[in-house]
Amino acid sequence: MKLKQYFEKHRVALLWTLFAGTIVVVFLLGLLAASVTERRAEIATLFNNKRVEIKGIESRSEIWGENYPREFETWIKTKEMEFESKHNGNKFVDVLEMRPNMVVLWAGYAFSRDYSAPRGHAYAVEDVVHTLRTGAPMTIEENMQPATCWACKSPDVPRLMAEVGIENFYKSKWSEFGHEVVNPIGCADCHNPENMNIAISRPALTEAFARMGKDIHKSTIQERRSLACAQCHVEYYFKGDGKYLTFPWDKGMTAEDMEKYYDEVGFTDWIHTLSKAPMLKAQHPDYELFMMGPHAQRGLSCADCHMPYKSEGAIKYSDHHLVSPLMYIDRTCQTCHRDSKENLLKYVYEYQDKILETRDRVEEELVKAHVGAKFAWDKGATEKQMEPVLKLLRAAQWRWDFAVASHGASFHAPVETQRILSHSLDKSYQAQLEVNRVLAQLGVKEEIPVPDISTKEKAQKYIGLDMPKLKGAKDKFIAEKVPEWLAKARENKRLL
Numbered sequence: 001m002k003l004k005q006y007f008e009k010h011r012v013a014l015l016w017t018l019f020a021g022t023i024v025v026v027f028l029l030g031l032l033a034a035s036v037t038e039r040r041a042e043i044a045t046l047f048n049n050k051r052v053e054i055k056g057i058e059s060r061s062e063i064w065g066e067n068y069p070r071e072f073e074t075w076i077k078t079k080e081m082e083f084e085s086k087h088n089g090n091k092f093v094d095v096l097e098m099r100p101n102m103v104v105l106w107a108g109y110a111f112s113r114d115y116s117a118p119r120g121h122a123y124a125v126e127d128v129v130h131t132l133r134t135g136a137p138m139t140i141e142e143n144m145q146p147a148t149c150w151a152c153k154s155p156d157v158p159r160l161m162a163e164v165g166i167e168n169f170y171k172s173k174w175s176e177f178g179h180e181v182v183n184p185i186g187c188a189d190c191h192n193p194e195n196m197n198i199a200i201s202r203p204a205l206t207e208a209f210a211r212m213g214k215d216i217h218k219s220t221i222q223e224r225r226s227l228a229c230a231q232c233h234v235e236y237y238f239k240g241d242g243k244y245l246t247f248p249w250d251k252g253m254t255a256e257d258m259e260k261y262y263d264e265v266g267f268t269d270w271i272h273t274l275s276k277a278p279m280l281k282a283q284h285p286d287y288e289l290f291m292m293g294p295h296a297q298r299g300l301s302c303a304d305c306h307m308p309y310k311s312e313g314a315i316k317y318s319d320h321h322l323v324s325p326l327m328y329i330d331r332t333c334q335t336c337h338r339d340s341k342e343n344l345l346k347y348v349y350e351y352q353d354k355i356l357e358t359r360d361r362v363e364e365e366l367v368k369a370h371v372g373a374k375f376a377w378d379k380g381a382t383e384k385q386m387e388p389v390l391k392l393l394r395a396a397q398w399r400w401d402f403a404v405a406s407h408g409a410s411f412h413a414p415v416e417t418q419r420i421l422s423h424s425l426d427k428s429y430q431a432q433l434e435v436n437r438v439l440a441q442l443g444v445k446e447e448i449p450v451p452d453i454s455t456k457e458k459a460q461k462y463i464g465l466d467m468p469k470l471k472g473a474k475d476k477f478i479a480e481k482v483p484e485w486l487a488k489a490r491e492n493k494r495l496l
């Protein structure tokens, strides 16, 4: 039978088959659409499927974890300590041992006792309790730090601020809250539990914005993906006797703007024990420097590289394992750059290597300037003669610290960081020239002595630190006081 004849003979049957077939296809498509909508609904109800109701400031992240297991499981990975890039990583690194010059630069300040590279958020509380910088306060009177020192370590901080008042919190002594501040940086530091939006829990950031005439509550979602971090990863100081945590941004965010602020309010962190210069300690202006770099200027936020999306089936969520973005380049840099892993690593290392070259030179010259100033004092220089030296030392070291204390800066804002360091090098030399002028006025013919500070131990001895005594007291504190704090925290259900 010819095809045409066949069609004519079975026309009606064929039409019915086509009709029935269409119905089946439409039905199947409908099913698929329904299942997709259901998936969407599943994602939408992620927030509504809360297993526990979180009220007030809940500092125990384990409780939030019941509602948001994926974010919780990645957050917990900040405990890991196995990643190492060329210059950073999440391991424990004793920086003073690697660069003993820093001991001399911080003579008279707690950082000369002990300074290690940052590691994961999970260690924030443990590290501030164990560092020699917080001393060994067995009693309230023995404290060397105010409670303000806890400010960037734990969600217990906003909880306590709500309980005792912001001013009272800062005014207290560090050890008064040892049994209260026990949970490391967690959910309540960054989130509002009702809608999981980014919430600014630290008053210092909101207040700094207000003084600049900006309302932080009007920031965009993308801005908040950086502002969450700007609660802690910034320059700050403890203002006045109340040790009120303050960000010095009133005149702007460059190293020069903040220096002007500190000079005008007459703030000094400490007097250098060798040179007697009135010093500033830069904290970690990560946010400020990042904002001056190429990525921020293209609209990126911290979370774009440090909290990349991760997917699990149909669910996409933010990786809460905050670490070096070089640990998973495929999910960070490569989402935007079509470039090989090798090339991307090379870009980062090239910026870092070039900047660290200048940094190392600055450290050598700054040390010489402090040692020279001490020599001039020893030879009978007057305060008036030394005034220009001390001013230059303050300015030179502020710039060095500003560029170095921000661990990501050489990648975040390479040009700005190199600029600041070059001014630091210039001012370190100028300080040495001034020292030589003073020595000439005094008629001193001898050379400035060169101390042996080739190891951390030698450098600490040179600046007059009694390390065995400091360490002994700390060991006793860790063995006796810390377990007491933890037991009390467990008893009060502050710690799970």
Ligand code: HEC
Binding pocket: 061, 064, 065, 068, 071, 072, 075, 185, 186, 187, 188, 189, 190, 191, 196, 198, 221, 224, 225, 228, 229, 303, 307, 316, 317, 318, 319, 320
């Ligand atoms: C250092 C700040 C910070 C901490 C700590 C933090 N988050 Fe987040 N979280 C963020 C940021 C930033 C985003 C992305 C927000 C956006 O893009 O709007 C986010 C997003 C989320 C979201 C939305 C869905 C997603 O994954 O993008 C949930 C849910 C969430 N976090 C849960 C948690 C939980 C649970 C904890 C504690 C275990 C926690 N977060 C700790 C900063 C933080």
Ligand code: HEC
Binding pocket: 089, 090, 091, 117, 118, 119, 120, 121, 123, 124, 125, 127, 128, 151, 152, 153, 154, 185, 189, 190, 225, 228, 229, 230, 231, 232, 233, 302, 303, 306, 307, 322, 323, 324
């Ligand atoms: C509540 C204060 C606080 C907030 C908020 C915060 N950080 Fe941190 N961050 C710290 C402290 C403190 C450390 C050092 C912890 C240590 O070494 O014990 C740190 C360490 C880090 C490290 C080093 C980790 C490593 O493995 O070496 C990175 C990266 C980092 N933070 C990025 C961020 C980003 C990005 C954000 C915002 C999404 C953020 N942090 C928000 C306080 C904070």
Ligand code: HEC
Binding pocket: 085, 086, 087, 088, 089, 090, 117, 118, 226, 229, 230, 233, 286, 287, 288, 290, 291, 295, 300, 301, 302, 303, 304, 305, 306, 323, 324, 325, 326, 348, 407, 408, 409, 411, 412
């Ligand atoms: C374009 C990607 C990118 C963005 C955006 C970004 N960073 Fe980084 N960050 C990096 C890289 C790359 C490093 C260097 C990591 C290394 O050397 O292993 C780094 C390093 C760091 C470090 C030091 C990590 C360590 O192991 O010691 C901190 C802290 C940090 N960044 C915080 C921030 C904060 C806070 C922001 C936002 C204000 C931010 N970053 C924005 C890419 C980024």
Ligand code: HEC
Binding pocket: 294, 295, 298, 300, 304, 305, 325, 326, 332, 333, 334, 335, 336, 337, 344, 345, 347, 348
């Ligand atoms: C969310 C997108 C995004 C991510 C993630 C990202 N970048 Fe970029 N990056 C950009 C944009 C946009 C520019 C500007 C490009 C231009 O103007 O050609 C840029 C510029 C750069 C530049 C040139 C900087 C300059 O001086 O102008 C380098 C190098 C670079 N990125 C490296 C990296 C590395 C390494 C990472 C991962 C740690 C990374 N980027 C992550 C978007 C991104």
